[in-house]
Amino acid sequence: MSKFKKKKSGDLPAVSTASLPDIVFMLLFFFMTVTVMKDSDLMVDNVMPYATEVQKLDKKDPVMYIYAGKPTSKYSKKFGTSDKVQINDKFVSPSEIKDFVLEYQSGLRQELQDRFITALKVDQDTNMGIITDVKEELRDANALKINYITKEGDALQNVK
Template sequence: MSKFKKKKSGDLPAVSTASLPDIVFMLLFFFMTVTVMKDSDLMVTNKVPTASEVQKLDKKDPVMYIYAGKPTMKYQKKAGTSNKVQINDKFVVPDEIPNFVLEYQSGLHQDLQNRFITALKIDEDTNMGIVTDVKEALRDANALKINYITKDGDPLVGLKK
Protein backbone atom coordinates (compact mmCIF):
# COMPACT_ATOMS: atom_id res chain seq x y z
CA MET A 1 0.00 0.00 0.00
CA SER A 2 1.11 3.40 -0.75
CA LYS A 3 1.27 6.15 1.76
CA PHE A 4 0.33 8.92 -0.59
CA LYS A 5 -2.78 9.10 -2.67
CA LYS A 6 -2.88 10.85 -5.97
CA LYS A 7 -5.19 13.79 -6.39
CA LYS A 8 -7.90 13.43 -8.89
CA SER A 9 -7.12 15.79 -11.69
CA GLY A 10 -9.73 18.35 -12.83
CA ASP A 11 -11.43 19.07 -9.49
CA LEU A 12 -12.07 22.75 -8.93
CA PRO A 13 -12.27 24.24 -5.47
CA ALA A 14 -15.61 25.67 -4.32
CA VAL A 15 -16.22 29.37 -5.03
CA SER A 16 -15.87 31.48 -1.93
CA THR A 17 -18.92 33.66 -1.21
CA ALA A 18 -17.37 35.43 1.78
CA SER A 19 -17.01 38.77 -0.05
CA LEU A 20 -20.49 38.69 -1.61
CA PRO A 21 -22.22 40.74 1.15
CA ASP A 22 -19.53 43.43 0.83
CA ILE A 23 -20.14 43.71 -2.90
CA VAL A 24 -23.91 43.87 -2.46
CA PHE A 25 -23.70 46.66 0.13
CA MET A 26 -21.20 48.58 -1.97
CA LEU A 27 -23.60 48.48 -4.94
CA LEU A 28 -26.51 49.46 -2.69
CA PHE A 29 -24.69 52.53 -1.38
CA PHE A 30 -23.58 53.48 -4.88
CA PHE A 31 -27.13 53.47 -6.24
CA MET A 32 -28.47 55.27 -3.18
CA THR A 33 -26.04 58.14 -3.72
CA VAL A 34 -26.41 58.57 -7.49
CA THR A 35 -30.17 58.12 -7.82
CA VAL A 36 -32.22 61.30 -8.16
CA MET A 37 -35.75 61.22 -6.81
CA LYS A 38 -38.50 62.53 -9.04
CA ASP A 39 -39.63 65.93 -7.79
CA SER A 40 -43.10 66.17 -9.29
CA ASP A 41 -45.22 64.82 -12.11
CA LEU A 42 -45.73 67.34 -14.91
CA MET A 43 -49.48 67.68 -15.45
CA VAL A 44 -49.42 70.47 -18.06
CA THR A 45 -47.89 70.74 -21.51
CA ASN A 46 -44.69 72.66 -21.23
CA LYS A 47 -42.91 73.82 -24.35
CA VAL A 48 -40.91 76.76 -23.06
CA PRO A 49 -40.27 79.76 -25.31
CA THR A 50 -36.86 80.71 -26.64
CA ALA A 51 -34.86 83.76 -25.59
CA SER A 52 -31.61 85.28 -26.78
CA GLU A 53 -30.31 86.62 -23.45
CA VAL A 54 -30.35 83.43 -21.37
CA GLN A 55 -28.33 83.22 -18.18
CA LYS A 56 -27.72 80.16 -16.03
CA LEU A 57 -28.32 80.58 -12.30
CA ASP A 58 -26.31 79.17 -9.42
CA LYS A 59 -27.88 76.21 -7.68
CA LYS A 60 -27.10 77.58 -4.23
CA ASP A 61 -30.49 79.15 -3.62
CA PRO A 62 -33.65 77.04 -3.14
CA VAL A 63 -36.07 77.16 -6.06
CA MET A 64 -39.86 76.75 -6.05
CA TYR A 65 -41.26 75.75 -9.46
CA ILE A 66 -44.61 76.92 -10.83
CA TYR A 67 -45.82 75.44 -14.13
CA ALA A 68 -48.56 76.82 -16.38
CA GLY A 69 -50.10 75.49 -19.57
CA LYS A 70 -52.85 73.29 -20.91
CA PRO A 71 -53.37 70.01 -19.07
CA THR A 72 -51.89 66.94 -20.73
CA MET A 73 -54.21 64.34 -22.26
CA LYS A 74 -54.04 62.29 -19.07
CA TYR A 75 -55.51 65.13 -16.97
CA GLN A 76 -57.87 66.81 -19.47
CA LYS A 77 -60.83 64.70 -18.39
CA LYS A 78 -60.48 65.88 -14.80
CA ALA A 79 -59.22 69.45 -15.31
CA GLY A 80 -60.56 70.49 -18.72
CA THR A 81 -58.64 71.94 -21.64
CA SER A 82 -58.15 75.53 -20.50
CA ASN A 83 -54.80 76.75 -19.19
CA LYS A 84 -54.01 75.73 -15.61
CA VAL A 85 -51.37 76.50 -12.99
CA GLN A 86 -49.55 73.60 -11.33
CA ILE A 87 -47.53 73.63 -8.12
CA ASN A 88 -46.04 70.34 -6.96
CA ASP A 89 -48.53 67.69 -8.11
CA LYS A 90 -51.66 69.80 -7.85
CA PHE A 91 -53.62 72.23 -10.02
CA VAL A 92 -54.15 75.52 -8.19
CA VAL A 93 -55.87 78.83 -8.80
CA PRO A 94 -53.69 81.94 -8.42
CA ASP A 95 -55.38 82.81 -5.10
CA GLU A 96 -53.91 79.63 -3.55
CA ILE A 97 -50.31 80.45 -4.52
CA PRO A 98 -49.48 82.54 -1.40
CA ASN A 99 -50.34 79.54 0.81
CA PHE A 100 -47.92 77.33 -1.14
CA VAL A 101 -45.22 80.00 -0.93
CA LEU A 102 -45.61 80.34 2.84
CA GLU A 103 -45.57 76.55 3.24
CA TYR A 104 -42.41 76.31 1.13
CA GLN A 105 -40.74 79.14 3.06
CA SER A 106 -41.54 77.60 6.42
CA GLY A 107 -39.85 74.36 5.39
CA LEU A 108 -36.57 76.12 4.63
CA HIS A 109 -33.69 76.90 6.97
CA GLN A 110 -33.83 80.37 8.53
CA ASP A 111 -30.92 81.66 6.41
CA LEU A 112 -32.54 80.55 3.14
CA GLN A 113 -36.08 81.82 3.74
CA ASN A 114 -35.43 85.23 2.19
CA ARG A 115 -33.20 83.93 -0.62
CA PHE A 116 -35.50 81.47 -2.36
CA ILE A 117 -36.38 81.97 -6.02
CA THR A 118 -39.67 81.25 -7.73
CA ALA A 119 -39.13 79.74 -11.19
CA LEU A 120 -41.97 80.09 -13.68
CA LYS A 121 -42.00 77.41 -16.34
CA ILE A 122 -44.74 78.70 -18.62
CA ASP A 123 -45.86 77.05 -21.87
CA GLU A 124 -45.34 79.31 -24.87
CA ASP A 125 -49.06 79.14 -25.79
CA THR A 126 -50.29 80.20 -22.33
CA ASN A 127 -52.28 83.43 -22.04
CA MET A 128 -50.44 86.35 -20.48
CA GLY A 129 -53.42 86.92 -18.15
CA ILE A 130 -52.59 83.75 -16.21
CA VAL A 131 -48.95 84.80 -15.93
CA THR A 132 -50.03 88.21 -14.61
CA ASP A 133 -52.33 86.57 -12.04
CA VAL A 134 -49.49 84.31 -10.87
CA LYS A 135 -47.10 87.26 -10.58
CA GLU A 136 -49.65 89.27 -8.57
CA ALA A 137 -50.19 86.32 -6.22
CA LEU A 138 -46.42 86.02 -5.76
CA ARG A 139 -46.23 89.74 -5.05
CA ASP A 140 -48.93 89.31 -2.36
CA ALA A 141 -46.84 86.52 -0.79
CA ASN A 142 -43.71 88.72 -0.91
CA ALA A 143 -41.96 86.28 -3.26
CA LEU A 144 -40.30 88.93 -5.37
CA LYS A 145 -37.42 86.95 -6.91
CA ILE A 146 -38.87 85.47 -10.10
CA ASN A 147 -37.06 83.52 -12.77
CA TYR A 148 -38.54 82.63 -16.16
CA ILE A 149 -37.31 79.32 -17.52
CA THR A 150 -36.60 79.42 -21.26
CA LYS A 151 -34.38 77.70 -23.75
CA ASP A 152 -31.58 79.39 -25.63
CA GLY A 153 -32.39 80.46 -29.17
CA ASP A 154 -33.69 83.23 -31.39
CA PRO A 155 -37.09 84.40 -30.07
CA LEU A 156 -38.09 85.82 -33.47
CA VAL A 157 -37.85 82.54 -35.36
CA GLY A 158 -41.26 81.17 -36.25
CA LEU A 159 -43.21 84.37 -35.63
CA LYS A 160 -45.90 85.20 -38.17
CA LYS A 161 -45.54 88.45 -40.08
Protein backbone atom coordinates in the same frame (compact mmCIF):
# COMPACT_ATOMS: atom_id res chain seq x y z
CA MET B 1 -1.63 0.27 -9.07
CA SER B 2 -0.42 3.59 -7.97
CA LYS B 3 -1.24 5.32 -4.76
CA PHE B 4 -1.27 8.79 -6.24
CA LYS B 5 -3.91 9.94 -8.64
CA LYS B 6 -3.10 12.45 -11.29
CA LYS B 7 -4.83 15.79 -11.06
CA LYS B 8 -7.37 16.50 -13.79
CA SER B 9 -6.39 19.69 -15.56
CA GLY B 10 -9.94 20.54 -16.79
CA ASP B 11 -11.52 21.37 -13.41
CA LEU B 12 -12.02 25.02 -12.41
CA PRO B 13 -11.77 26.07 -8.78
CA ALA B 14 -15.02 27.14 -7.10
CA VAL B 15 -15.83 30.87 -7.13
CA SER B 16 -15.60 32.45 -3.71
CA THR B 17 -18.76 34.36 -2.74
CA ALA B 18 -17.44 35.62 0.57
CA SER B 19 -17.10 39.24 -0.62
CA LEU B 20 -20.45 39.31 -2.48
CA PRO B 21 -22.49 40.89 0.40
CA ASP B 22 -19.88 43.66 0.72
CA ILE B 23 -20.15 44.46 -2.97
CA VAL B 24 -23.96 44.46 -2.89
CA PHE B 25 -24.11 46.85 0.09
CA MET B 26 -21.48 49.10 -1.46
CA LEU B 27 -23.55 49.35 -4.68
CA LEU B 28 -26.72 49.92 -2.68
CA PHE B 29 -25.10 52.74 -0.72
CA PHE B 30 -23.73 54.28 -3.93
CA PHE B 31 -27.12 54.35 -5.66
CA MET B 32 -28.87 55.67 -2.55
CA THR B 33 -26.50 58.64 -2.38
CA VAL B 34 -26.52 59.53 -6.09
CA THR B 35 -30.20 59.08 -6.89
CA VAL B 36 -32.31 62.22 -7.05
CA MET B 37 -35.91 61.84 -5.98
CA LYS B 38 -38.59 63.29 -8.21
CA ASP B 39 -40.39 66.28 -6.66
CA SER B 40 -43.72 66.11 -8.42
CA ASP B 41 -45.47 64.65 -11.44
CA LEU B 42 -45.96 67.04 -14.31
CA MET B 43 -49.68 67.47 -14.95
CA VAL B 44 -49.42 70.14 -17.67
CA ASP B 45 -47.87 70.19 -21.12
CA ASN B 46 -44.50 71.84 -20.83
CA VAL B 47 -42.74 72.69 -24.07
CA MET B 48 -40.45 75.47 -22.93
CA PRO B 49 -39.63 78.39 -25.23
CA TYR B 50 -36.13 79.15 -26.46
CA ALA B 51 -34.00 82.07 -25.24
CA THR B 52 -30.51 83.31 -26.05
CA GLU B 53 -29.46 84.74 -22.68
CA VAL B 54 -29.68 81.72 -20.37
CA GLN B 55 -28.05 81.20 -16.96
CA LYS B 56 -28.13 78.28 -14.57
CA LEU B 57 -29.67 78.68 -11.12
CA ASP B 58 -27.42 78.42 -8.11
CA LYS B 59 -28.06 75.09 -6.37
CA LYS B 60 -27.68 76.68 -2.94
CA ASP B 61 -30.75 78.88 -3.27
CA PRO B 62 -34.16 77.38 -2.42
CA VAL B 63 -36.38 77.24 -5.50
CA MET B 64 -40.15 76.83 -5.72
CA TYR B 65 -41.37 75.65 -9.11
CA ILE B 66 -44.66 76.79 -10.62
CA TYR B 67 -45.78 75.07 -13.83
CA ALA B 68 -48.30 76.53 -16.27
CA GLY B 69 -49.84 75.13 -19.41
CA LYS B 70 -52.68 73.03 -20.75
CA PRO B 71 -53.40 69.81 -18.81
CA THR B 72 -51.87 66.67 -20.32
CA SER B 73 -54.15 64.18 -22.04
CA LYS B 74 -54.34 62.17 -18.82
CA TYR B 75 -55.87 65.13 -16.93
CA SER B 76 -57.68 67.00 -19.72
CA LYS B 77 -60.87 64.94 -19.36
CA LYS B 78 -61.19 65.86 -15.70
CA PHE B 79 -59.88 69.46 -15.73
CA GLY B 80 -60.62 70.64 -19.28
CA THR B 81 -58.27 72.03 -21.89
CA SER B 82 -57.83 75.61 -20.69
CA ASP B 83 -54.51 76.77 -19.21
CA LYS B 84 -53.89 75.67 -15.62
CA VAL B 85 -51.31 76.45 -12.93
CA GLN B 86 -49.67 73.54 -11.10
CA ILE B 87 -47.81 73.72 -7.80
CA ASN B 88 -46.46 70.48 -6.35
CA ASP B 89 -48.93 67.78 -7.42
CA LYS B 90 -52.14 69.77 -7.76
CA PHE B 91 -53.79 72.41 -9.89
CA VAL B 92 -54.37 75.75 -8.20
CA SER B 93 -56.04 78.97 -9.18
CA PRO B 94 -53.82 82.05 -9.31
CA SER B 95 -55.49 83.38 -6.14
CA GLU B 96 -54.20 80.34 -4.16
CA ILE B 97 -50.56 80.90 -5.09
CA LYS B 98 -49.94 83.42 -2.31
CA ASP B 99 -50.85 80.81 0.34
CA PHE B 100 -48.50 78.23 -1.20
CA VAL B 101 -45.63 80.72 -1.36
CA LEU B 102 -46.07 81.88 2.23
CA GLU B 103 -46.26 78.27 3.43
CA TYR B 104 -43.09 77.38 1.50
CA GLN B 105 -41.23 80.43 2.83
CA SER B 106 -42.24 79.72 6.42
CA GLY B 107 -40.74 76.23 6.10
CA LEU B 108 -37.32 77.64 5.18
CA ARG B 109 -34.58 78.58 7.58
CA GLN B 110 -34.40 82.29 8.39
CA GLU B 111 -31.20 82.92 6.42
CA LEU B 112 -32.65 81.28 3.30
CA GLN B 113 -35.95 83.15 3.29
CA ASP B 114 -34.46 86.25 1.63
CA ARG B 115 -32.74 84.16 -1.08
CA PHE B 116 -35.95 82.33 -2.02
CA ILE B 117 -36.55 82.08 -5.81
CA THR B 118 -39.73 81.29 -7.70
CA ALA B 119 -39.10 79.52 -11.00
CA LEU B 120 -41.83 79.58 -13.63
CA LYS B 121 -41.86 76.66 -16.06
CA VAL B 122 -44.37 77.88 -18.60
CA ASP B 123 -45.46 76.15 -21.80
CA GLN B 124 -44.74 78.25 -24.87
CA ASP B 125 -48.43 78.23 -25.91
CA THR B 126 -49.76 79.41 -22.54
CA ASN B 127 -51.97 82.49 -22.42
CA MET B 128 -50.01 85.44 -21.02
CA GLY B 129 -53.03 86.57 -18.95
CA ILE B 130 -52.66 83.65 -16.53
CA ILE B 131 -48.93 84.38 -16.18
CA THR B 132 -49.73 88.01 -15.34
CA ASP B 133 -52.15 86.82 -12.66
CA VAL B 134 -49.46 84.52 -11.23
CA LYS B 135 -46.91 87.34 -11.16
CA GLU B 136 -49.36 89.65 -9.37
CA GLU B 137 -49.98 87.01 -6.69
CA LEU B 138 -46.22 86.53 -6.30
CA ARG B 139 -45.84 90.28 -5.89
CA ASP B 140 -48.52 90.26 -3.18
CA ALA B 141 -46.66 87.45 -1.40
CA ASN B 142 -43.41 89.46 -1.62
CA ALA B 143 -41.78 86.75 -3.75
CA LEU B 144 -40.01 89.18 -6.04
CA LYS B 145 -37.22 86.94 -7.36
CA ILE B 146 -38.76 85.25 -10.38
CA ASN B 147 -36.96 83.18 -13.01
CA TYR B 148 -38.39 81.86 -16.26
CA ILE B 149 -37.05 78.45 -17.20
CA THR B 150 -36.32 78.10 -20.91
CA LYS B 151 -34.26 76.07 -23.34
CA GLU B 152 -31.11 77.55 -24.78
CA GLY B 153 -31.40 78.41 -28.44
CA ASP B 154 -32.48 81.00 -30.95
CA ALA B 155 -35.55 82.94 -29.78
CA LEU B 156 -36.87 83.04 -33.36
CA GLN B 157 -37.67 79.32 -33.02
CA ASN B 158 -40.60 80.33 -30.77
CA VAL B 159 -42.38 82.04 -33.67
CA LYS B 160 -44.75 79.72 -35.46
